[in-house]
Amino acid sequence: MEGLFLGLATGTACLAYCAPVLIPYLIGEGKGIRQNSLMLVVFLIGRLYGYLLFAVLAWLAGLLIGQGIIYRDLIFGGTYLVLALLLMIYGFSTSERYCPAKISSSLSEKFARLWPSLLPLVLGFFTGLNLCPPFFLAIAGAAKTGTLAGSLWFFLLFFFGTTLYFVPVPLLGIFRKFQQLKMVARLAAGTVGLYYAYIGVIMIFGGVKRL
Amino acid sequence: MSESLLEALDTKTQRRLTSTILLTLPMVLLTAFMYVGGGMPHGWRATVPMILTYVFVNVLFFQMLRTGRTDKYRAAFFITMAITFIISFMTNLIEMRGSLVLSAADMAKGETPFCHMVIPMTIIPAALTRTIIFPGRILGGFADVATMFTLWIGATLALGRGFCSWGCFYGGLDDGFSRLRKKPLIKKISERWTYLPYAVLVAIVLLSALTLSPTYCAWLCPYKAVTEFAAITSSTVVVQTILFYALFIGLVIVLPILTKKRTQCGLFCPFGAFQSFSNKINPFEIRINRDVCKDCQVCAQKCPTFSLDRNSIENGRTRLSCMKCGRCVDTCPKGAIAYHVKGTPLTFNSQRARLLFIYPAFLFLVVFGGGMIRDGIYRILLLISTGSMIR
Numbered sequence A: 001m002e003g004l005f006l007g008l009a010t011g012t013a014c015l016a017y018c019a020p021v022l023i024p025y026l027i028g029e030g031k032g033i034r035q036n037s038l039m040l041v042v043f044l045i046g047r048l049y050g051y052l053l054f055a056v057l058a059w060l061a062g063l064l065i066g067q068g069i070i071y072r073d074l075i076f077g078g079t080y081l082v083l084a085l086l087l088m089i090y091g092f093s094t095s096e097r098y099c100p101a102k103i104s105s106s107l108s109e110k111f112a113r114l115w116p117s118l119l120p121l122v123l124g125f126f127t128g129l130n131l132c133p134p135f136f137l138a139i140a141g142a143a144k145t146g147t148l149a150g151s152l153w154f155f156l157l158f159f160f161g162t163t164l165y166f167v168p169v170p171l172l173g174i175f176r177k178f179q180q181l182k183m184v185a186r187l188a189a190g191t192v193g194l195y196y197a198y199i200g201v202i203m204i205f206g207g208v209k210r211l
Numbered sequence B: 001m002s003e004s005l006l007e008a009l010d011t012k013t014q015r016r017l018t019s020t021i022l023l024t025l026p027m028v029l030l031t032a033f034m035y036v037g038g039g040m041p042h043g044w045r046a047t048v049p050m051i052l053t054y055v056f057v058n059v060l061f062f063q064m065l066r067t068g069r070t071d072k073y074r075a076a077f078f079i080t081m082a083i084t085f086i087i088s089f090m091t092n093l094i095e096m097r098g099s100l101v102l103s104a105a106d107m108a109k110g111e112t113p114f115c116h117m118v119i120p121m122t123i124i125p126a127a128l129t130r131t132i133i134f135p136g137r138i139l140g141g142f143a144d145v146a147t148m149f150t151l152w153i154g155a156t157l158a159l160g161r162g163f164c165s166w167g168c169f170y171g172g173l174d175d176g177f178s179r180l181r182k183k184p185l186i187k188k189i190s191e192r193w194t195y196l197p198y199a200v201l202v203a204i205v206l207l208s209a210l211t212l213s214p215t216y217c218a219w220l221c222p223y224k225a226v227t228e229f230a231a232i233t234s235s236t237v238v239v240q241t242i243l244f245y246a247l248f249i250g251l252v253i254v255l256p257i258l259t260k261k262r263t264q265c266g267l268f269c270p271f272g273a274f275q276s277f278s279n280k281i282n283p284f285e286i287r288i289n290r291d292v293c294k295d296c297q298v299c300a301q302k303c304p305t306f307s308l309d310r311n312s313i314e315n316g317r318t319r320l321s322c323m324k325c326g327r328c329v330d331t332c333p334k335g336a337i338a339y340h341v342k343g344t345p346l347t348f349n350s351q352r353a354r355l356l357f358i359y360p361a362f363l364f365l366v367v368f369g370g371g372m373i374r375d376g377i378y379r380i381l382l383l384i385s386t387g388s389m390i391r
């Protein structure tokens, strides 16, 4: 369930940061709720592929670190701690950051010219590769599971958690209070960072005891 | 001044006094019924607190009506309630359990008093598991879950987020500390921090659903420092205890003194954030008359809960977080702010909306806080006469 929780807790941030890049593609064409929802589903499928790709990579990373070794808790605990601190900086700092999906948007435009109907899928895939602190935490969490199935399951739940926030987008006039939502989302991600920092510290203590 | 003018003034004053007395009368009778309905108390130690509380409550209400000022008299009650709540809660707990320390055995027995702060955390787990994730009694006993839920629903319908200025037995603490200095030392607080309570709410609701435990109570509640605390049995409890004290000193004492704002309620409390949404369904609100307002921003400076800013003043409304304390209404130099009942015409010179609000609000304060004040005074008398607050 940790994947789902992480997704739910940080999904607001995903929405707040990535939606301004994505929504114009989704609703800018003004095609009505049914068409928009269809585009959203295609977009989310693309996003799921991106996540599953990372689930496999996370599993491979977990294999490299090894299951039985004594330093495992220390390595994962340390990773959690560093990522949690990043999440807190990301949440509590005032600097503006942009969704990595924006970087990939020029690439997406090329796709759009070649296969316009596939654009939502491509956009979805690239946001699925969104390298922000919550996403790194998800990688660490998935790698810790130790099996390919566990890693895939973790990312699937993470996907569902974050996706929940995207579902109402074509239906609601969510942008009226967008600035506020963005602020709450970032601060919530920072607060969740505190929890992960605590988990990291507990794991490090456990690792030290086992030495 | 001519004699006839003086006479007219006199008649006006007399009429005002009569109407104030008439309006106070229902409260005088209601509180009398509340306090002696179950029979007169025995012994001076029980009678004196009853009389003092009765007089205190009714004098405050009378003054509220006579002067037309709300916040000053509300705060006097609210702060007294918070202080006497701590005295009463701690002594009752010691009588009930033998100490303030909450042991694993007490938790297993379900002896933890339920508090409204837990409500937002219980909703998702209750829907998922059909259990209340709190080691307290559902019905019967000291501060049981059912009673607290009922009181909260009543307050929410009647007051909305006004609960945080008229009902919460913790709020009086940062309210009190925020009044200690004449002028604030820290004047500017970034607007983004006013969104932190909503962020803490999101985080604790999700964490409580994940861990099936009331995360805020276990880790972040500053008021744990002045109520009950877990027995120190592990390093985790040490960390938790340090957090409780740090948050209490920072958010409830130091920052309110420095900023003259209710920083715990306005910048951190997730229950408050949750309660803010009830302002949408509550019939009362605070409105600003844009025709009279001079945009001097005095109300925004005085609002202790960060509920007014340039934007909201321009729109003639408060932000969602308004706790209906009435300070802005009392301090606006132009008299441009007033209580208002949604759906009725905006008549800023009428006292009717204010009356309609303060009656249920004050009554709630009396029901919720009257007993605490009475017990608090009783404990103080007990201490003076016997050397101990415990019976």
Ligand code: SF4
Pocket (backbone or CB within 6 Å): B288, B292, B293, B294, B295, B296, B297, B298, B299, B300, B313, B331, B332, B333, B334, B335, B336, B337
């Ligand atoms: S204090 Fe009164 S006049 Fe000044 S900005 Fe507020 S509402 Fe307007």
Ligand code: SF4
Pocket (backbone or CB within 6 Å): B286, B302, B303, B304, B305, B306, B307, B308, B318, B321, B322, B323, B324, B325, B326, B327, B328, B329
């Ligand atoms: S806006 Fe006015 S009534 Fe509302 S909390 Fe601020 S001072 Fe109190």
